[in-house]
Amino acid sequence: MxxxxxxxxxxxxxxxxxxxxxxxxxxxxxxxxxxxxxxxxxxxxxxxxxxxxxxxxxxxxxxxxxxxxxxxxxxxxxxxxxxxxxxxxxxxxxxxxxxxxxxxxxxxxxxxxxxxxxxxxxxxxxxxxxxxxxxxxxxxxxxxxxxxxxxxxxxxxxxxxxxxxxxxxxxAGEVYQVSEEVAAQVGMTIFPEIGKTSIEDILHFLELLPNSPILSDPEPGKVRLDVRLVNFLQLEQLGIxxxxxxxxxxxxxxxxxxxxxxxxxxxxxxxxxxxxxx
Known part of the structure; x- marks a missing residue:
């Protein structure tokens, strides 16, 4: 089919x-x-x-x-x-x-x-x-x-x-608009544990990943988030x-x-x- x-x-x-x-x-x-x-x-x-x-x-x-x-x-x-x-x-x-x-x-x-x-x-x-x-x-x-x-x-x-x-x-991430705060909260799960970090630091880290789970959004304070990709990256960190x-x-x-x-x-x-x- x-x-x-x-x-x-x-x-x-x-x-x-x-x-x-x-x-x-x-x-x-x-x-x-x-x-x-x-x-x-x-x-x-x-x-x-x-x-x-x-x-x-x-x-x-x-x-x-x-x-x-x-x-x-x-x-x-x-x-x-x-x-x-x-x-x-x-x-x-x-x-x-x-x-x-x-x-x-x-x-x-x-x-x-x-x-x-x-x-x-x-x-x-x-x-x-x-x-x-x-x-x-x-x-x-x-x-x-x-x-x-x-x-x-x-x-x-x-x-x-x-x-x-x-x-x-x-x-899909390309159409899922969220606040930067939400993206950072989700992205923190794959962020290296280096102590207290800012939302800007987390988003910058995510942007630099080879397969970034976030995309830019024209609205200030917003980004696009690929939740499935974050789950994939969590699995990767576990050695899957x-x-x-x-x-x-x-x-x-x-x-x-x-x-x-x-x-x-x-x-x-x-x-x-x-x-x-x-």
């Missing part, structure tokens, strides 16, 4: 250059509706779903991936808490635990997160089959939620070298190989035919992303 996106070719070339792997992205169909998969996670049922599946819930969407899997989700709060699957995160529960990530404990558990510009990240362990679904907005990224999730894998016996991380469709990471070449803001975008529409609509443990 081919989806027209004037920006996907440019994004794909950029992100492929970072990842240095042969990852491919595939548009799948279920009952005539499109969702996205990544070859890096080909051994796990997974999907980044488009707005065409709204208002379906994970309980309904799991039929696309693995109908017999147990379904888990959380109440997302833009933090860095990552929980393991349990009763408080089952989709059938009336209320959900507050968190922004879920890590499976056994096979055939489906974990889900929703997003509408923030980064949905799906993570899998090649040896254990354990998986996680993470919601990483700029606040979660500033709080290093993906490194927190990887630490959770390690507690369960995983080796970082066995983990695969896929960052799904999110708002570029070949273990893939970034979707799709922007939620620039592709309204397929994705909701809070920044574009100012409405609380979401698309789901999920993965099933092996």
């Amino acid at each position: 081919t989806i027209a996106n004037p920006d996907s070719q440019k994004l794909n070339k950029y992100y492929e250059g970072l990842s240095k792997n042969d990852v491919t992205w595939h548009w799948q169909e279920w009952q005539g509706q499109p969702y996205l998969t990544c070859s890096l996670l080909q051994n796990w049922p997974h999907g980044f779903f488009t707005h065409h599946f709204s208002p379906s819930t994970p309980t309904e969407l799991v039929d696309v991936l693995h109908p017999s899997a147990e379904v888990y989700r959380v109440k997302q709060v833009h933090g860095n808490t990552v929980l393991t699957t349990g009763k408080s995160t089952l989709e059938t529960e009336a209320t959900y635990a507050e968190a922004d990530g879920l890590l499976t404990e056994k096979a055939k558990q489906a974990v889900w997160v929703c997003s509408a510009d923030c980064v949905p990240a799906l993570i899998a362990d090649q040896k254990t089959g354990q998986v996680a679904a993470i919601h990483a907005g700029w606040r979660g990224t500033a709080a290093k939620i993906i490194p927190v999730a990887l630490a959770g894998f390690q507690v369960h016996g995983s080796q970082l070298s066995d983990l695969l991380v896929v960052l799904g469709p999110a708002i 190989s570029n070949k273990q990471v893939a970034i979707a070449p799709y922007c939620t803001y620039q592709q309204p035919d397929y994705f909701f975008s809070y920044r574009r529409e100012k409405q609380k609509k979401v698309q789901w992303s999920g993965i099933v443990s092996g």
